[in-house]
Amino acid sequence: MAKILIGKYEATIYLEGDGYTGAISLGFGPDGKRQRLKRKGKTKAVVKDKLIKAVKALESGVTASETYTVRDAVNDWLSKGLKGRSENTVTKLRILAKTHVIPGLGKIKLQQLRADHVDEWLDALAKKLATTTLREIHSVLKRAIRQAQARDMVLRNVADLVTTPKGTDGRPSKALTRQQAEAVLKAAESSELHAYVVISLTTGIRTEEARALRWDHVVAWVPKLKSWHPVTEVGFKHTKFAIYVWRSEREGGDTKTRKSRRTLELPKLAAQALRQHHVNQAADKLKAGEAWQDHNLVFCTSVGTPLDASNVRRAFRKITKDAGLGTTWSPRELRHSFVSIMSDQGVPIETIADLVGHAGTSVTEAVYRHQLRPVITKGAHTMNTIFGDSRHG
Numbered sequence: 001m002a003k004i005l006i007g008k009y010e011a012t013i014y015l016e017g018d019g020y021t022g023a024i025s026l027g028f029g030p031d032g033k034r035q036r037l038k039r040k041g042k043t044k045a046v047v048k049d050k051l052i053k054a055v056k057a058l059e060s061g062v063t064a065s066e067t068y069t070v071r072d073a074v075n076d077w078l079s080k081g082l083k084g085r086s087e088n089t090v091t092k093l094r095i096l097a098k099t100h101v102i103p104g105l106g107k108i109k110l111q112q113l114r115a116d117h118v119d120e121w122l123d124a125l126a127k128k129l130a131t132t133t134l135r136e137i138h139s140v141l142k143r144a145i146r147q148a149q150a151r152d153m154v155l156r157n158v159a160d161l162v163t164t165p166k167g168t169d170g171r172p173s174k175a176l177t178r179q180q181a182e183a184v185l186k187a188a189e190s191s192e193l194h195a196y197v198v199i200s201l202t203t204g205i206r207t208e209e210a211r212a213l214r215w216d217h218v219v220a221w222v223p224k225l226k227s228w229h230p231v232t233e234v235g236f237k238h239t240k241f242a243i244y245v246w247r248s249e250r251e252g253g254d255t256k257t258r259k260s261r262r263t264l265e266l267p268k269l270a271a272q273a274l275r276q277h278h279v280n281q282a283a284d285k286l287k288a289g290e291a292w293q294d295h296n297l298v299f300c301t302s303v304g305t306p307l308d309a310s311n312v313r314r315a316f317r318k319i320t321k322d323a324g325l326g327t328t329w330s331p332r333e334l335r336h337s338f339v340s341i342m343s344d345q346g347v348p349i350e351t352i353a354d355l356v357g358h359a360g361t362s363v364t365e366a367v368y369r370h371q372l373r374p375v376i377t378k379g380a381h382t383m384n385t386i387f388g389d390s391r392h393g
Contacts, residue, residue: 004048006024006051006052007056009025009055010024010025011024011048011051013044013047013048013051016040018042019041019042019043019047020040020042020043020044020046020047021038021039021040021047022038022039022040022041022047022048022050023038024036024037024051037051037054039051039054067109068109068110068111068153069106069107069108069109069110070102070105070106070107070108070109070110070113070141070144071102071106072110073110073145073147073148073153073154074106074141074144075102076144076147077140077144077147078093078094078097080147081143081147087306088309096133096136096140097140097144100129100137100140101137101140101141104121104124104125105117105118105121105141110145110148110153110154111155113145113154113158115158115159115161115162118138118141118159119162122134122138122162122164123165125137126165126166126167126168127168128167128168129167129168130168130169131164131166131167131168132167134164134165134167135164138159138162138164141159142157142159145157145158145159145160146160174328174329174333174336175333175336175337176201176325176329176334176337178341178386180323180325180337181201181337181341181387182387183323183324183325184201184319184320184323184325185197185198185201185269186323187319187320187323188319191315191318191319192315193312193315194273194276194277195270195274195277195298195299196210196312196331197316197319197334198269198270198273199213199243199266199270199273199274200331200334200335201334201337201338202266202267202269202270202338202379202380202383202387203243203245203264203266203270203338203355203379204338204339204342204355205243205245205335205356206332206357207309207332207334207335208309209245210298210299211297211299211306211307211309211312212247212297213243213247213297213298213299214295214297214298215230215231215232215278215296215297215298216230216296217230217244217245217246217247217298218230218231218232218241218242218243219231219241219242219243219244220235220240220241221238221239221240221241221242222234228242231278232296236271236274236275236278240265241265241266241270241271241274242263242264242265243263243264243266244263245261245262245263245264245357246261262354262357264355264379264380265379266380267379267382267383267387269383269384269387270383274298277298281300284302284303285304287302288304292304293305312331313330313331316329316330316331317329317330338379339352339356341386342355342379342382345382345385347379347382351379
């Protein structure tokens with residue numbers, strides 16, 4: 001049995017089975033038992049090299065065993081690192097991890113992962129995935145390793161050293177023409193998604209903002225009080241309505257950015273759709289009985305739970321198919337359509353930026369400094385002109 005000194009530790013290397021085993025004594029643990037660090041190999045030289053690496057890791061505070069893989073790191077992050085995220089976000093990250101990260105890099109020992117491994121993996125994915133998706137996948141790996149770093153499982157995050165490559169060109173976003181929009185609105189009338197489509201198309205709110213909209217954020221103008229009040233308090237027997245776009249299906253429940261918080265007056269078509277939707281939802285609630293879960297959501301399932309983005313996409317594609325437009329459209333393109341229609345009607349870009357919650361000119365930036373903004377009426381007025389009186393007298 002050979003004894004050698006590795007750093008400040010005395011190690012022994014001895015023959016065992018078909019190879020060699022190296023051991024370093026680490027003293028005694030709290031339970032009084034001797035603690036030993038062991039490494040195995042075919043030759044003494046291999047074992048010695050492993051012991052040297054183990055000591056370096058030990059002295060640097062790294063606690064991961066040589067068997068701790070990228071798969072382990074990713075799974076640990078999925079189970080511990082997603083606190084506070086929305087259910088939809090967690091589902092999306094799990095899919096990205098299990099579809100791309102774990103199959104591609106999962107078997108590699110975390111301490112042996114190199115920047116070249118990450119580079120080659122991403123380059124292979126870049127041949128078939130869009131750049132945005134690549135960034136999301138790369139981010140999953142970086143965050144998983146970052147958590148492993150924080151727990152002294154690895155020294156550095158090699159994924160941070162790699163630049164995400166450019167992927168394939170994603171499907172370009174489309175916008176409905178006025179005639180196509182009319183067809184979609186007509187086809188949506190028989191769908192449970194009717195009010196969702198009308199609100200999204202006539203206000204330009206994001207899909208995640210629509211899914212997070214609550215009834216107490218739908219407000220009516222009460223002339224006697226000269227102020228806005230939630231329809232949950234004053235009902236729908238009024239002539240002017242607005243929505244507070246202050247929430248989103250994002251981490252923390254906030255909008256995409258603080259600048260996205262806005263208050264939008266509703267065009268008559270949207271107000272009428274919401275009024276009928278409120279009646280329909282009351283019927284759903286009565287039918288569901290004790291199964292109803294009250295989240296106060298404007299758009300929800302038949303039992304009150306939040307809508308799943310994928311289910312919304314499927315329902316919307318059925319609407320566009322019924323409208324004679326095929327199934328290649330997505331709900332987010334209702335927002336693009338809103339911008340396009342506004343622009344076609346000569347609405348200034350500064351006003352459009354306000355309506356959709358985008359930063360634009362210096363004036364827009366100044367307005368965005370106020371968390372509670374004045375009601376923006378231009379969008380409602382324009383949509384009334386386009387879809388209003390000609391459809392609903």
